[in-house]
Amino acid sequence: MPKRNDPGRRPTLADVAERAGVSAMTVSRVIAGNYPVAPPTRSKVLRAMRDLDYVVNAHARALAGATTKTVALVLDDATGPFFAFIARGVEQQATSEGRLCLLCTTHGDPERELAVVELLREQRAEAVILVGGAQDSETYTERMSAFARSLDKSGSRLVLCGRPSPGPDVPATVVEYDNEGGAYAMTAYLLANGHRRIAYVGREIGLSTTDERIAGFRRAHADHGVALDESLIRPGTFSRESGAAATEALWAERTDVTAVFAATDMVAAGVLKALRGRGVRVPEDVSVVGFDDIPLASDLTPALTTVHVPHEQLGREAVRLALHRGPDQDDRVVLGTHIVIRESAAPLRP
């Protein structure tokens, strides 16, 4: 441990004070700028600071009260296609509010998730933002409630971003986007284009996201007076491979489908690949649409018509809501989604 007289240690307030021939308090005041200091004194202090290349100790400062606060972002995995956008939103907003941004990942491991939350409690993070699809189970709700309460007690705020709310009386902030509405709009678009046998590919069971999207899918059918063939809702995961496999299976079974609603853009990429393999033309023979609007969507051939999710804004709102909380502030926000029309969907040809 460095002692006061260790020659190699970093300079402290006291060192600057000594060099400038003033008290430590005066130096602190020059830095904070919240108290009058006579110009000559100020410049002597600034001089000394520069000479010693002084840097305040953020930890000491935090301990003494005037903290540089921190916002933490917790992801499953940093390489998820849209996490980057949420991260950008979080980082932007955090920076613009003068906060630092911590990044942690859990790899979907509940054990690690717990450890990370605990660590962030120690760090006294102002907000802990959990992002990413979660199984909407009893266990999940309980876990999140526990996290929320425990973080609340340490003065932090839990923010669930794109995840279901654990309940109304839990001290957490929720930022979601309109899955149901997006799916409704997209399905309606396909129906309006004459499609009647639309497959939904990539129903990942137990995922709240999935349930909401399928609800929109159903509602659109109902509103348009089209009977929904339940066997057209195909199970799968949110991966390219799953999309391809489900498409293969579907086409092996029947070929009367005229449009495919992929659960995500990634799934759509798999669907397109499988269809191309079978010689099915998109959108001439079959229309394909996705969900998410990640950059990949516009790089696919044909460019994917999809539902836009405001990922970046999601991140920004998460930070904003967590930091500016008050009686008139909402603890739950649902951001809108909308469809983006590109080239992968077309009117039904007779």
Place this chain on the structure above:
Amino acid sequence: MPKRNDPGRRPTLADVAERAGVSAMTVSRVIAGNYPVAPPTRSKVLRAMRDLDYVVNAHARALAGATTKTVALVLDDATGPFFAFIARGVEQQATSEGRLCLLCTTHGDPERELAVVELLREQRAEAVILVGGAQDSETYTERMSAFARSLDKSGSRLVLCGRPSPGPDVPATVVEYDNEGGAYAMTAYLLANGHRRIAYVGREIGLSTTDERIAGFRRAHADHGVALDESLIRPGTFSRESGAAATEALWAERTDVTAVFAATDMVAAGVLKALRGRGVRVPEDVSVVGFDDIPLASDLTPALTTVHVPHEQLGREAVRLALHRGPDQDDRVVLGTHIVIRESAAPLRP
């Protein structure tokens, strides 16, 4: 500011000590586990900690010496296509070494970059990892040297990841990847496939990355005894749009080119789009290759033959080298690159 007797404040060591009927030191020892504590005492303390839901204050702990150290990752922009992979590598390695990971972005603004480095100095970050292409200028070298020295004085280590080294006597660690070798291998592959008029699209001037890739491009031509037509090296930026525009311009000028080496995968996406627009088939008429091997590469149609850059490993090495430094440890590492053959390049057809 919370006072000792503020009822809503977070519990401290003293609170736990009081509840357990022991001294604060004993509690500290139970937590640290580095000193014998009698079993009955230990359990009393553990009990009290649980009752109060006690969490140590990381700041106080850092101030007193036993710090939870931090590694900082500084990016231009979190949404860059491969930043996510570097971030994953950094985060993984940092976590496995028991460090937290801070994330900052600069948006290419030198002002912000300076501010961020200053902030990280205050945070006493153990390592500051700067990622991303940089203009290789006099100014850059000076800036980085200054950062390196200034961070060094505050006990931090500067790591330049995928950026040029500012010089041998600067206290910084450099982790690069073999741009020249990758470009050489790819060019050699095209030449071996019979291509003789290969365009290099996306020469972003002043970027060290570009210079190295072009050097490999040149060397391969020389080694294969093929004269390089300098007018085939086309300027541009690392964007899809630039790739498309450069391709349009090139084809307007001449149509004898049989292969295009795009500076990055993103540029390649633009090249493919432009060629498709002109009815040029890939790889039948023209071969197209890229550089980076981001996920997009395998989603393009046709799947892109490209140079693989070990982004994730880059991030891991950055952290590893910064933390384990010693006399026998290198301060500069160059990771290998290799080509990944997919479907966008084919032998020249007569």
Place this chain on the structure above:
DNA sequence: CATCGTATAGATACCGCTATCTGTGATGCT
């Protein structure tokens, strides 16, 4: 029985900074 080592717990002094209170000359006002 005096002496000593050992195991355990407490006391004390910082770590580097800020909040708050306490001076102290210079100035303004009657």
Place this chain on the structure above:
DNA sequence: AGCATCACAGATAGCGGTATCTATACGATG
């Protein structure tokens, strides 16, 4: 002149931990 006011700087006391030294009880040892 006498006194309140003001602008500024210093002294002091924590923030919540950890390192290090000291104190005490107790069994072992000669």
